[in-house]
Amino acid sequence: MPAAKPRSSPARKSDAISRLSRSAVGKVAVVQWGRTYAEALRHICQRAFPRAEITAYQRAGDVLTALRAEPVDLLLQTLVFPDMDGLELLACVTREKLAGRVVVTSRRRDEQCLFALRNARFDGIVDSLDSSAETLIKALRQIAAGQAYVSPAFRDLVVERSVPSQLWHQFTPAEISVLTVIGDGSDDEEAAALLRLSALTVQTHRRNIMRKLGVRTSAKLVREAVRLGMVQITPEGRVIRPRVGQGLYPDLPATGTLT
8 A cells, every 4th residue: 555645734835835936036026106115015025036136116107118128027016106007007017918927915995996906817916004024925925836815805805706896887987987087176177178078968977976976065076086996196186097988088198187
């Protein structure tokens, strides 16, 4: 009777993943808005992959240009940038195959973000609000070794992709596009000019959106638009609009300045 094979202990399995991941990763790109935070993530990646060449970026456009020139083995990205929506960056990277592995670190829980993540392609997502540096290092090595990783905080929100967001689906595509504009406080005339619609059409959409959201003032409409992730307003007052309406209004600008 052949001898039974010894079972691998969790520690031995973890060591095997660590060795495999370190040898499989040569180039890593990190993109995080803010120099201090970007350097912190670069340092964590250096601990995870001591032999890898790691470059940190602070703007989505910069990392996209670099990756198009030379793809990397692993990309670690957040979802908020001053020049582009992080979900758009994620879509570009995966569509153009600019990274062998893509890891998202985020604290966003807004409806638009969760809806997009349920349908996005990535290898792992880490909760930046509650995860420690050691947890991120473990996740990076696990993903580099070919396994998936999803932080517990995101499992019920992202992994169950077959359950769509009821709130997201209660709006029509036209209403979603209008909300990305009026959600920054733009009036009907300003939104009409951007969307190339009549002010009356925008007014009709605004009325329907406010009814569905259960709000009666423009200020509350802006708060709801930000909460849902339809628009993002940076501390400097810069407005970032996800390109959710690109199919309807391809010329809609993705960024602007809140005045």
